[in-house]
Amino acid sequence: MTHRDQMTRTSSGFFVSPEAPIACDDPIPTPAAPAPDILRCAYMELIVTDLAASREFYVDVLGLYVTEEDDEAIYLRSTEEFIHHNLVLRQGPIAAVAAFSYRVRSADDLDRAVAFYTELGCRVERRPGGFVRGIGDSVRVEDPLGFPYEFFFQTDHVERLSWRYDLHTPGELVRLDHFNQVTPDVPRAVSFMQALGFRVTEDIQDEAGTVYAAWMRRKPTVHDTAMTGGDGPRMHHVAFATHEKHNILAICDKLGALRRSDAIERGPGRHGVSNAFYLYLRDPDGHRVEIYTQDYYTGDPDNPVVTWDVHDNQRRDWWGNAVVPSWYTEASPVLDLDGNPQPLRARTDDSEMAVTIGADGFSYTRPDEDERADRPGEYKLGHQL
Amino acid sequence: MTHRDQMTRTSSGFFVSPEAPIACDDPIPTPAAPAPDILRCAYMELIVTDLAASREFYVDVLGLYVTEEDDEAIYLRSTEEFIHHNLVLRQGPIAAVAAFSYRVRSADDLDRAVAFYTELGCRVERRPGGFVRGIGDSVRVEDPLGFPYEFFFQTDHVERLSWRYDLHTPGELVRLDHFNQVTPDVPRAVSFMQALGFRVTEDIQDEAGTVYAAWMRRKPTVHDTAMTGGDGPRMHHVAFATHEKHNILAICDKLGALRRSDAIERGPGRHGVSNAFYLYLRDPDGHRVEIYTQDYYTGDPDNPVVTWDVHDNQRRDWWGNAVVPSWYTEASPVLDLDGNPQPLRARTDDSEMAVTIGADGFSYTRPDEDERADRPGEYKLGHQL
């Protein structure tokens, strides 16, 4: 991790630096065994408490395509996906995440995954027939951060529906883009993810070097997953990409028409981090879903890491619109391999919400101005909280 | 004004009814003299306290075209305008509105305007050479509601720049769309505007018939001006139209890039009222500017009036996003014909803000649900205030 003195301030107000190993007090040891070669985030398995209500949300409202379904589970995919699914909805007793699943480059990477996590002392389970339909030989682990991670290569191919414009909706979701995880100690998590082969693309820090969040990728987008500081392990959100911004607006319009606008938690808006256009929804169980479009290519090995000041009012919303408190505080439980919720560990570092909004928070739009001085900006809603 | 019992509830949750004369306790008498035939809202004359700062906002940021300028005033127009200007910025001691100016159908309508307002006992001033450059024979009045209204027909023609795509910006403003006025007694104001020849297209009411705001048109869009309940007379906003929604998003993105995101007061979002996509900005003096696109045709005489319940959480933002308090409380002074600010009269009816947000407010997304019950919607920011 680069000290701010060593970073370059851009004309847009954030900083860039070469990626560097992140320092943490209590690092997870790096295994001698090589990490599996991860291609991309591939699907999430969500436990939902009312399968019919979830089906209505993901299929009827959001327009995901049903590859397969029965009374217990629904397998959904986005428009351009050719693997079996990007989302599994499974009926269960509590709303939670059963797996963050990644596709690896080859069948051999499953052996590597077993060795890598076994060396870390993690619980590892391999099922040659897969844990869900449409996916073959798979490895699931309880990772050192407490998350249920899955790795697989074999999968049934299904038809890519990119050319089936007769099926497309105004808010068409074309790709699974990323996961986002809540964890108490972000540098510790990032350090571990670097060992697993992830590359850091962006982060949020304060001047003292406290890391509030970090974004990491395998495929060459801004992220396959991100680590958000907070009590964890929890799942912050799962994100699907659209082609254009109006597709995201169309989802809002449709939710309004269905009198379900309260499913809109935050946005739409433009992120500072990632430069993407975004929207956050909450599904019937409160699982958070992001709709996302137009970040940037990150596939070069020397891709500059972008660092945002935690007090920069445009870091999470480039337009300075307020982040709602629930977005900082609420997240979904994650399950262990027996299906029981993982216990939470509390964040001990400062909370991003506490340092940026409300009476004790501090944020700026222009770094050289005192945010709390009397000026036109004071009508911004963030000032009301 | 139609009682809610007589309205038809639509499948979208609002009500429709035929336009009817609005009732009010203290009506302004309707003159025997015929009203002038108004074509459309044509321009606003804004007094600004720092002409250079305002020029930067309207020309460099928003991309309006300068027809003419000197040290005291700048004449601006939108892309497709062929009359001299849609906005005059004039240096002055306090930020205020000097004129809401309407174009009439013919030179004879100026005589009608004089007779109409004279009969009402209003102060009327006619200048054959116009009050501003580029506009000829004009009538200015202090109307019965305290607003400085102007009427003109003669104007210099300038080139319509619709085909000049080489000059266009990502956030191109193509038309002046409407004004919005703050007045304490909305039914009284609407009744007067009906006498002036305006047609009501939408309004916000409660079940008891209190009217919180109303939209009125001459040209066949949702409005040329609207009346918003509050201490008045004040100017709530002036609105320019773009062609597409992404144009509005581009303005936000640019303000972020300029580190001026605090100019964004509310939005972007989808209105319930008007069905338009919107954004509210504040200029360097705090004058509010709306950017607006895609309302609907209203030119038929039996165009149905749309009535929204004041507690309908989607009336002002179809996505249920919170209206910031400043949007309800702040507005620009208006000047009398001597250039002095008009004194304010307080609203005595309920305030829309008080009845809908905060601890004592009440609003619903689904009319049959109790808003304050425990349910997923509670993370909406409106609940935090």
Added chain:
Amino acid sequence: MTHRDQMTRTSSGFFVSPEAPIACDDPIPTPAAPAPDILRCAYMELIVTDLAASREFYVDVLGLYVTEEDDEAIYLRSTEEFIHHNLVLRQGPIAAVAAFSYRVRSADDLDRAVAFYTELGCRVERRPGGFVRGIGDSVRVEDPLGFPYEFFFQTDHVERLSWRYDLHTPGELVRLDHFNQVTPDVPRAVSFMQALGFRVTEDIQDEAGTVYAAWMRRKPTVHDTAMTGGDGPRMHHVAFATHEKHNILAICDKLGALRRSDAIERGPGRHGVSNAFYLYLRDPDGHRVEIYTQDYYTGDPDNPVVTWDVHDNQRRDWWGNAVVPSWYTEASPVLDLDGNPQPLRARTDDSEMAVTIGADGFSYTRPDEDERADRPGEYKLGHQL
């Protein structure tokens, strides 16, 4: 009609001038009776030879909403329409147009329509119960140009679906925008339409003053109808508006997905005339339908008339893409009030196609360059024809 010497050449290459009465050799006499006050083009009655095939095209592909239907006819409307319909599809023996129907301002305008056309010696038929469902008292005429025109005021109101985003498709058609008629003598037709109260907004002429086409409006858009020079009377097209350009692209994409791309005749592209973004389709009977968005406001009485040089290669497509020959030559028959096709009268003036494309045509992108000289532009397809 203004001579080109009197016009002002704009920086975009076309000319503007004040509207003036158009000269023609063989004018239709202007009735002493006042013309009816027309609001707007309201609906077209199309005779189709396979009602099921037409329903599939207009409802399943284009997404128009069915207000009412039976075995003989289908009544369709666009998203924001509140009158009963914008299009009637009626099963019949030959593909043709039974009525170009306009809404008038009041019931009294029907009397005016009767008097106006009766004085012209036209066949006039009035039906108090209307000619089609959902429309009351109506007047149909065989106008002096041979077109079946209808006028009505009374109509059933239906729900405007603008807020029903749950029903909207990616290619949503929001409004009926205009008709387009083929007639042999354009000045004669325009002169008659001016007598009927239409205002000219744009035209295409050569230097000698030959008029190839003209656009005329009642509502303040570029047109409610246009006159295209050719053997007539025939119907060139009926046009629906979308909100944004991507909606038009979505229709093309969907036709591709349905393997019906041969329904796309011309475009998508940007018009020079009207500045609108456009697409021309052919329905199963060959009736031409335009999809159209983003022209400009024309409602001021001194709105400048735009004149394009017939040899300006960007007049019909601002990008200089070739107009396909079928677009110039093919059109739908129109019926008399007995349902028989009107005989055609041949155009005697030059044909726009002949003077602009093919071996004998001439067109330029830059007026000061010789089009047929050797230069990079020669790969343009128009040069191949």
Added chain:
Amino acid sequence: MTHRDQMTRTSSGFFVSPEAPIACDDPIPTPAAPAPDILRCAYMELIVTDLAASREFYVDVLGLYVTEEDDEAIYLRSTEEFIHHNLVLRQGPIAAVAAFSYRVRSADDLDRAVAFYTELGCRVERRPGGFVRGIGDSVRVEDPLGFPYEFFFQTDHVERLSWRYDLHTPGELVRLDHFNQVTPDVPRAVSFMQALGFRVTEDIQDEAGTVYAAWMRRKPTVHDTAMTGGDGPRMHHVAFATHEKHNILAICDKLGALRRSDAIERGPGRHGVSNAFYLYLRDPDGHRVEIYTQDYYTGDPDNPVVTWDVHDNQRRDWWGNAVVPSWYTEASPVLDLDGNPQPLRARTDDSEMAVTIGADGFSYTRPDEDERADRPGEYKLGHQL
């Protein structure tokens, strides 16, 4: 290469199959030396005959950003690029391509490139200081197909301008997307590119297995380069990506406004191959530039190869719009390492143009219909040629 019998026909009409080594009669031997690990197409060096005219086209019209320039060369980049440039314009005596330049993963890959091409008997030149500014140690080769290929890793970093919305234009080009090369024997070229580590994503074939074109990638988009059948070696086009479709339309609109619409050669349209939205321009020297958006992710090792029938009328334009002949026949010369144009070798297989358009061509929109039968589709322009 998979025989059509072994392919799966999709519901969209094209075929999919697993990638397989392509067969060719006269293969280039695969070197024993490992191929360099190529990240992505990085820049093209174009020789232009009028540097000022080219600067106007690429900078003033298309909005590329100047990283550096002098009297002999201009270094340009797209919005989100952080390496020194994506395009070099260099003044020279004839319009041609001096280099197709690829970025490799590490400095070591330059050694691999030298060994790989040396083993093939190619002319290889390495310059530790680079061939152009902003790029360090580089290898240039005359590859076995006659193309000047460059490989480099070291480059100066420049600021990514993605957040600088104040600089963006309506037609903003955000990324270099791909190259396209003309070569006489497509299978021979593809086979060689597979040896170089490229993966095939799509191709066009006839039933007999003749390959007319193929698309190949390193980064996970549809391509970094493509091979188009024709007399070669020549450069068919270089392509830049925009974020949204309206950005591409804005470029057309701007060219119209500048009276340079003859720079538009083909499109805009939707590709069948790649599913991207496209536009082809010709620069002042006739170099072809594609503007491109929204293809799909191809990064999985088992990504299905898409095969289009050469007679499928929607393969090159999903809307069935005609491909202009110049697009098939014209292309830019490429230079050897001494700066002399490479001689052309003629294509001996059937030409795609000959088999699909004009009097002897054959194409279908629906595979089960005879294209030349009398039906509504006959007005399509392709039928006129």
